[in-house]
Amino acid sequence: QQQVKQSPQSLIVQKGGISIINCAYENTAFDYFPWYQQFPGKGPALLIAIRPDVSEKKEGRFTISFNKSAKQFSLHIMDSQPGDSATYFCAASIAGYALNFGKGTSLLVTP
Amino acid sequence: DAGVIQSPRHEVTEMGQEVTLRCKPISGHNSLFWYRQTMMRGLELLIYFNNNVPIDDSGMPEDRFSAKMPNASFSTLKIQPSEPRDSAVYFCASSLENRANEQFFGPGTRLTVL
Numbered sequence: 745q746q747q748v749k750q751s752p753q754s755l756i757v758q759k760g761g762i763s764i765i766n767c768a769y770e771n772t773a774f775d776y777f778p779w780y781q782q783f784p785g786k787g788p789a790l791l792i793a794i795r796p797d798v799s800e801k802k803e804g805r806f807t808i809s810f811n812k813s814a815k816q817f818s819l820h821i822m823d824s825q826p827g828d829s830a831t832y833f834c835a836a837s838i839a840g841y842a843l844n845f846g847k848g849t850s851l852l853v854t855p
Numbered sequence: 856d857a858g859v860i861q862s863p864r865h866e867v868t869e870m871g872q873e874v875t876l877r878c879k880p881i882s883g884h885n886s887l888f889w890y891r892q893t894m895m896r897g898l899e900l901l902i903y904f905n906n907n908v909p910i911d912d913s914g915m916p917e918d919r920f921s922a923k924m925p926n927a928s929f930s931t932l933k934i935q936p937s938e939p940r941d942s943a944v945y946f947c948a949s950s951l952e953n954r955a956n957e958q959f960f961g962p963g964t965r966l967t968v969l
Contacts, residue, residue, distance in 0.1 A: 746897075776956040778956060778957075780960075785962070785963075786962060786963075787859070787946050787948070787960030787961050787962050787963050788898070788946075788960050789959075789960065790957060790958070790959075793956070793957075833897075833898060837955065837956040841955055841956075842888065842900055842903050842911065842955050843900070843955070843956060843958065844900075845897060845898040845900075846897065847896075847897035847898075848897050848898070
């Protein structure tokens with residue numbers, strides 16, 4: 745059973761545009777929500793993460809928006825670049841326990 | 856630090872053969888995770904060790920799969936006998952104890968079972 749639902753499955757954005765990936769969860773006990781970035785042939789790498797006590801976290805061009813009441817969170821990539829082309833996974837966990845991953849979004853940023 | 860090391864990077868085998876995947880976690884990390892990645896199912900957690908002890912193996916698909924962690928610097932995932940549906944990329948990840956939400960992944964082993 746998928747505990748974290750992610751959409752869209754794939755996304756094409758023009759260079760300079762905004763990429764938006766959404767995730768939803770059901771378990772209100774989740775208290776940590778990371779995003780992982782995976783390039784072809786590599787393992788996923790932690791990109792940015794948020795805890796439910798804040799509604800937004802920004803690191804450079806990457807922003808997580810978190811809506812606790814709706815049990816949703818999203819990743820925004822501002823000024824998307826071709827180098828951002830990768831697969832992005834959202835995840836959720838409880839108190840430092842193992843991560844529950846979404847199915848991933850394949851992002852392609854066209855020049 | 857070299858990061859998480861996995862071997863082999865690619866494995867092609869025939870149905871019915873035994874397959875052993877290997878992982879060396881980051882030095883000092885007490886937690887180790889094995890994942891399987893497929894297009895259909897995404898990233899699935901197979902098993903999770905803490906201080907060399909299996910904590911949660913509920914993701915191991917069936918008895919053909921087994922995992923061991925004989926010491927803090929080495930783990931294996933074995934499939935015996937292998938089947939074509941086991942074809943996937945298998946990742947190992949490690950983290951500090953009680954920091955399982957910040958995992959460091961290895962490069963993965965791409966397994967093809969013919």
